[in-house]
Amino acid sequence: xxxxxxxxxxxxxxxxxxxxxxxxxxxxxxxxxxxxxxxxxxxxxxxxxxxxxxxxxxxxxxxxxxxxxxxxxxxxxxxxxxxxxxxxxxxxxxxxxxxxxxxxxxxxxxxxxxxxxxxxxxxxxxxxxxxxxxxxxxxxxxxxxxxxxxxxxxxxxxxxxxxxxxxxxxxxxxxxxxxxxxxxxxxxxxxxxxxxxxxxxxxxxxxxxxxxxxxxxxxxxxxxxxxxxxxxxxxxxxxxxxxxxxxxxxxxxxxxxxxxxxxxxxxxxxxxxxxxxxxxxxxxxxxxxxxxxxxxxxxxxxxxxxxxxxxxxxxxxxxxxxxxxxxxxxxxxxxxxxxxxxxxxxxxxxxxxxxxxxxxxxxxxxxxxxxxxxxxxxxxxxxxxxxxxxxxxx
Amino acid sequence: xxxxxxxxxxxxxxxxxxxxxxxxxxxxxxxxxxxxxxxxxxxxxxxxxxxxxxxxxxxxxxxxxxxxxxxxxxxxxxxxxxxxxxxxxxxxxxxxxxxxxxxxxxxxxxxxxxxxxxxxxxxxxxxxxxxxxxxxxxxxxxxxxxxxxxxxxxxxxxxxxxxxxxxxxxxxxxxxxxxxxxxxxxxxxxxxxxxxxxxxxxxxxxxxxxxxxxxxxxxxxxxxxxxxxxxxxxxxxxxxxxxxxxxxxxxxxxxxxxxxxxxxxxxxxxxxxxxxxxxxxxxxxxxxxxxxxxxxxxxxxxxxxxxxxxxxxxxxxxxxxxxxxxxxxxxxxxxxxxxxxxxxxxxxxxxxxxxxxxxxxxxxxxxxxxxxxxxxxxxxxxxxxxxxxxxxxx
Numbered sequence: 121x122x123x124x125x126x127x128x129x130x131x132x133x134x135x136x137x138x139x140x141x142x143x144x145x146x147x148x149x150x151x152x153x154x155x156x157x158x159x160x161x162x163x164x165x166x167x168x169x170x171x172x173x174x175x176x177x178x179x180x181x182x183x184x185x186x187x188x189x190x191x192x193x194x195x196x197x198x199x200x201x202x203x204x205x206x207x208x209x210x211x212x213x214x215x216x217x218x219x220x221x222x223x224x225x226x227x228x229x230x231x232x233x234x235x236x237x238x239x240x241x242x243x244x245x246x247x248x249x250x251x252x253x254x255x256x257x258x259x260x261x262x263x264x265x266x267x268x269x270x271x272x273x274x275x276x277x278x279x280x281x282x283x284x285x286x287x288x289x290x291x292x293x294x295x296x297x298x299x300x301x302x303x304x305x306x307x308x309x310x311x312x313x314x315x316x317x318x319x320x321x322x323x324x325x326x327x328x329x330x331x332x333x334x335x336x337x338x339x340x341x342x343x344x345x346x347x348x349x350x351x352x353x354x355x356x357x358x359x360x361x362x363x364x365x366x367x368x369x370x371x372x373x374x375x376x377x378x379x380x381x382x383x384x385x386x387x388x389x390x391x392x393x394x395x396x397x398x399x400x401x402x403x404x405x406x407x408x409x410x411x412x413x414x415x416x417x418x419x420x421x422x423x424x425x426x427x428x429x430x431x432x433x434x435x436x437x438x439x440x441x442x443x444x445x446x447x448x449x450x451x452x453x454x455x456x457x458x459x460x461x462x463x464x465x466x467x468x469x470x471x472x473x474x475x476x477x478x479x480x481x482x483x484x485x486x487x488x489x490x491x492x493x494x495x496x497x498x499x500x501x502x503x504x505x506x507x508x509x510x511x512x513x514x
Numbered sequence: 515x516x517x518x519x520x521x522x523x524x525x526x527x528x529x530x531x532x533x534x535x536x537x538x539x540x541x542x543x544x545x546x547x548x549x550x551x552x553x554x555x556x557x558x559x560x561x562x563x564x565x566x567x568x569x570x571x572x573x574x575x576x577x578x579x580x581x582x583x584x585x586x587x588x589x590x591x592x593x594x595x596x597x598x599x600x601x602x603x604x605x606x607x608x609x610x611x612x613x614x615x616x617x618x619x620x621x622x623x624x625x626x627x628x629x630x631x632x633x634x635x636x637x638x639x640x641x642x643x644x645x646x647x648x649x650x651x652x653x654x655x656x657x658x659x660x661x662x663x664x665x666x667x668x669x670x671x672x673x674x675x676x677x678x679x680x681x682x683x684x685x686x687x688x689x690x691x692x693x694x695x696x697x698x699x700x701x702x703x704x705x706x707x708x709x710x711x712x713x714x715x716x717x718x719x720x721x722x723x724x725x726x727x728x729x730x731x732x733x734x735x736x737x738x739x740x741x742x743x744x745x746x747x748x749x750x751x752x753x754x755x756x757x758x759x760x761x762x763x764x765x766x767x768x769x770x771x772x773x774x775x776x777x778x779x780x781x782x783x784x785x786x787x788x789x790x791x792x793x794x795x796x797x798x799x800x801x802x803x804x805x806x807x808x809x810x811x812x813x814x815x816x817x818x819x820x821x822x823x824x825x826x827x828x829x830x831x832x833x834x835x836x837x838x839x840x841x842x843x844x845x846x847x848x849x850x851x852x853x854x855x856x857x858x859x860x861x862x863x864x865x866x867x868x869x870x871x872x873x874x875x876x877x878x879x880x881x882x883x884x885x886x887x888x889x890x891x892x893x894x895x896x897x898x899x900x901x902x903x904x905x906x907x908x
Binding site: 165166167168169195232235339340415416422424430435439442445446503505506507 | 559563591592593627733737812813816818821824826830831834837838839853856894896899900
């Protein structure tokens with residue numbers, strides 16, 4: 121069991137195959153705490169949401185949460201009342217296994233939109249998973265695999281918290297709506313540190329706004345995005361300000377590393393792209409500019425071609441809806457200034473292009489209109505992405 | 515000279531090669547009226563705009579306009595003060611040829627961003643074009659060709675106005691920022707109908723909002739988009755309400771047909787897609803939903819694969835930022851209802867897919883929250899688009 125495969129104390133997980141996926145791959149995961157948890161959640165802002173989002177959203181933030189059940193292979197989205205009943209039934213089935221109330225269980229689903237869940241398979245799957253729970257790295261890995269759709273690698277991050285005897289472990293899957301019909305970014309973060317309900321929700325929201333909300337594959341927001349935080353430490357224990365900050369930093373770090381793993385596993389991607397925007401009045405302004413740059417197919421294809429085509433980057437910033445003058449903006453790509461306070465510079469095209477061929481591209485858009493900044497992550501857009509998403513047939 | 519290649523009276527055009535394009539293809543167009551024109555313009559909303567946009571924008575709406583000069587192969591964008599001086603100089607050079615004031619001339623440029631114009635070539639090109647003006651279809655076609663970048667066909671539309679003795683002729687090029695470094699949608703609409711300055715601007719804005727502003731290739735707004743309307747009829751002549759409406763309808767029709775030509779010529783595109791959104795409180799709401807659907811790479815790649823993957827369409831509507839409940843929405847693709855008031859329907863996948871293979875796809879998103887509606891046009895996203903935009907190197 122490596123450092124990367126540790127669960128916080130009193131957490132157990134399982135991942136099994138119950139037949140939702142025709143391929144026979146594992147498709148049902150259970151995350152269970154032997155102690156009551158404070159639970160927080162952040163959910164998709166899409167107006168069309170999966171049934172599990174409706175159910176979990178109304179149950180957090182909360183105390184007394186004990187389990188999360190996740191199936192892959194079917195998103196249980198756009199399935200009207202029947203889907204909602206199925207999502208509630210999933211939590212009831214888990215509650216029966218552990219003698220809990222239904223409301224102590226949260227639920228997520230990821231996969232194809234618009235199909236009803238095979239509840240017979242889910243029912244026997246939950247019973248099977250409950251029998252196979254374990255607290256070691258192997259069981260954690262199994263759970264991380266069971267939530268995958270077209271991910272090629274399971275995504276798990278574990279860190280110890282400096283200063284207090286606690287661990288933060290997170291798993292995640294997907295990359296926005298990257299996959300054929302598989303719509304979802306899901307993540308479960310577990311810690312044995314003590315947190316109040318209000319602190320858990322606040323810390324999770326701040327962390328997600330700087331991590332999961334800063335990644336984009338193609339800008340298509342899923343119906344099912346969900347990040348859950350479970351903390352099973354004693355909520356009446358008080359942390360010093362320093363320890364609390366250390367815990368928050370660790371949770372944000374786990375979220376950031378999981379986010380980056382999603383981008384590195386994005387379908388068809390050949391480049392990992394970091395977009396830093398700084399010098400605007402608010403973090404929201406910076407985020408808007410970063411989003412326009414990250415989501416432009418012309419910026420993405422320039423990166424695919426290792427082309428330092430700065431006109432595409434600057435013009436994407438220009439339509440982001442944030443006011444600025446051209447003379448307010450400078451652009452640095454992989455450390456080379458291409459555009460300075462509104463003026464095109466002579467630079468060594470071949471050298472910048474060569475640096476992009478490493479597969480790592482960092483763009484800095486520097487404004488001089490404020491002190492806020494943000495870092496976002498994206499990938500390029502390749503013919504392989506088109507093939508994967510166009511050649512899929514229902 | 516066919517109906518499609520007619521100029522309104524007293525308009526002449528020319529299109530020649532002056533060497534801005536290394537390929538030797540034609541790259542300079544002149545549009546001249548022998549009578550004073552009322553002129554209106556609509557320009558890119560990008561914060562980063564080409565120098566010609568700054569110059570033309572400050573000169574319209576206006577009376578007394580006599581000419582438009584356009585070069586392709588170089589956008590004269592992100593070129594600071596020097597670019598601005600060059601754009602003004604272009605209008606002065608045209609004015610010298612026809613004994614006009616510089617302010618009677620408008621200017622557009624399209625092509626690579628961030629390079630200075632070769633003013634020696636432009637100078638001799640303008641003199642050459644002035645000598646080659648003509649009012650027949652051949653000269654109109656030459657001008658339409660000289661504004662092309664990666665367009666594969668020139669785009670010209672001519673219609674007579676019902677009820678009055680007038681013609682409306684428009685030319686256009688490009689498709690948003692579809693081309694490697696060639697950023698621009700440009701259009702010049704000419705008519706010999708009488709229009710006041712205020713009417714010309716109002717009619718153009720309304721027409722553009724329902725036509726050019728309703729197309730998208732990949733959602734990347736260019737630095738140089740410009741649509742100009744020149745009307746050289748007697749502005750003191752008064753049209754009946756009926757005739758004025760007929761003129762407005764004809765101008766909107768010319769804009770719509772040019773917009774559709776741009777989408778049909780979009781790089782790599784294999785499908786022409788019509789997106790109708792209806793039943794929301796405002797036209798702006800409808801536009802926002804249509805834009806989210808049109809710009810989603812997942813919707814586009816589903817169309818590439820002739821896949822009636824309605825979950826992608828419905829979920830794109832869901833993140834458009836317009837409030838609705840799932841039960842408010844129905845979706846019809848090529849006449850088949852796939853999703854009705856929030857419920858997935860059983861439909862014949864193979865039949866819908868077969869209808870998509872014609873290359874024509876019409877999606878209707880019907881809400882029940884109002885009476886506004888809009889129609890937008892887009893294309894699919896293919897591996898050929900990626901190839902064209904990634905394999906280009908600066």
